[in-house]
Amino acid sequence: MSTVWNTYRIEDIADKITIGPFGSRMKSDAYVESGVPVIRGTNLTGSKKFSGDWVFISEQLAKQLENCCVSNGDLVFPHRGSIGEVGLVDNQFHQYMMSSSLMKLRCNPNIADSEFIYYFFKSHQGRYELLKNASQVGTPGIGQPLTSLKNIEIKLPSLGEQRKIAKILSDLDDKIHINNQINQTLESIAQALFKSWFVDFDPVRAKIAAKQEGKDAELAAMCAISGKSEIELQQMAEDDFAALRATAALFPDGLVESELGEVPKGWEVSTVGEQVQTVGGGTPSTKNVDFWDDGIHYWTTPKDLSNLTDKILLNTERKITDAGLKKISSGLLPKDTVLMSSRAPVGYLALSKIEVAINQGYIAILPNMKYSAEYLIQWCEANMAEIKGRASGTTFLEISKKNFREINFICSDEKVVTVYTKTAKTLYDEITSKAKENQSLINLRDTLLPKLMSGEISLNKNMGSIDD
Incomplete structure (x- = not known):
């Protein structure tokens, strides 16, 4: 059974509402190597967790600007720039300072749960309330930010029900965050292995060093590949040891000079254009509805990659029809195509797990x-x-396909590439699985969010159960 939802203004549920320091009181030359971290608009990126690079001010300056400090449970909002975003301050640091473009809300804990209020401002209604008084001329800004924030109306159930609702949404966000962390770790493993084998040539260098010292070159390469000591290698299962030795045997025991500097003996230098096929894309006329209405084929622009956390493309903002697809010379690209944005900006990357057509912003x-x-x-x-x-x-x-194709490419031993691919594919399969799970969790969260925040869906006495 749900409780009655009462209407409040934000001012009614606040212990404190303040704005960041005037710019003249905290210029960039006040930043120091370590101290109190400053939350800026760039740290608010759509999730509950702050991200991006931190800047710091001294403890002394933070004391002078004490009214602008924020701590665990406070909410922060940009009043200039990325208006509509909201952040919930965590306890990663003892305290934070907000930048001059932010304002903070500290909730009265006897009336409002700060996490529930955070999710209100993540809903369409809450975001609308933050945006409705913003000017879009030049840099977006709110003329009277504190007044605007104070006057926002919100309906609240009982404090206990607020906490239950917030927990449901927070549990989903936490699972999404954990999956993102796992995927970052998995990609780091794939990246580190590639760098070790194909950039730094660690197994080759280990063999060279071992030979110079009169030691077992294969064993040295095995240590370099596995990260284990010789004693640890001896403790491996027989089959695993044999597989590792077979991998080590694939690497040469010497380096030769090339136009790229030293490369493993027997590995040649070519260009990427000579080794793999690269294509561009296009945009069918957006004025012709026959190309777009009821589209059935995924069609991507680099914007689709800008918000990816996993470098795995599973969906696109727009789709095109059969008629639209015929206007793109590269057609529908197969799954496992590598996509790289070629302009504005250069360098977004993704592994497409869907058949997809691309616009002209890709290679x-x-x-x-x-x-x-x-x-x-x-x-x-x-x-x-x-x-x-x-x-x-x-x-x-912008990088043209011609300039891209001319980049030097080391032709690694095919058997080494095969072994790497076997490991990397296992990692990327798990990354893809987590990315798909996150897509489902995000859809569930975004479906529940407006219904829970409006009372359309109510909670029963069991915290984990929802009444329709």
């Missing part, structure tokens, strides 16, 4: 029998500085 890299999608996306990561360095343009930087 798509098609895997082949030797070079897998998992190998190629890590090759792009490892060579991103070179890729961006070849971009040019006056309005915005």
Whole structure:
């Protein structure tokens, strides 16, 4: 049974509402190497957890600006710039300072649960309330930010029901966050392995060093590949030890000079264009409804990649029809195509797990029998500085397919690539699984959010149960 929902103004449920310091009181030259972290608009990126780089001010300056400090449970909102975002302060740091573009709300804990209020402002209604008084001329801003915030109306159930609702939504967000962390770890493993084998050539260098010292070169390479000591290798299962030795045997025991510097003996230098197929895309006329209405084919722009946390493309904002697809020379690209944005900005990457058509803002890299999608996306990561360095343009930087295809490409031993792919594919399969799970969790959360926050769905006495 649900409780009665009463209407309040934000001012009625607040212990404190303040705005960030005037810009003159906290200029960028006040930043120090460590101290009190400053929350800026760039740290609010749509999730409950803050992200991005931190800047710091001294403890002394923080004391002078004490009224602008925020701590665990406070909510922060931009009143200039990225209006509509909201952040819930956690206890990662003892205290924070808010920047001059933010304002804070500290809830009265006897009336309002701060996490429930956070989710209200994540709902369409809450976001609308934050945006309705904003000017969109020039940099978005709210003329009277504190007054606007104070006067926002919100309906609240009992404090106990607020906490139950917030817990349901928070549990979903926490699971999404955990999956994101797992995926970051898995991708880091794939990236570290690629760098060790195909950039730093660690197994090759280990063999060279061992030979110079009169030691077992294969054993040294096994240590380099596995990260284990010789004693730990001896404790491995027989089959695992044999598989590791077989992998170590694939690496040469010498380096030779090339136009790229030293490369493993027997590995050749080519160009990416000679080794894999690359294609671009296009945009069917947006004025022709025959190309877009009731579209059935995924069609992507780099915007679809800008918010990805996993570099796995599972969906697109828009779809095109059969007629629209015929207007794109590269057609429908297969699953496991590597997508790289070629402009505005250069360098977004994703592994497409759907058949997809692309617009002109991409270079798509098609895997082949030797070079897998998992190998190629890590090759792009490892060579991103070179890729961006070849971009040019006056309005915005862009790398052409011609310039991309000319980038040097080390032709690694095919058997080594195969072993890497086997490991990397396992990692990326798990990343894809977690990304799909997150997609379902996000859809569930976004479906429940407005219904829970409006009382359309009520909770029964069991916290985990929802009444329709």
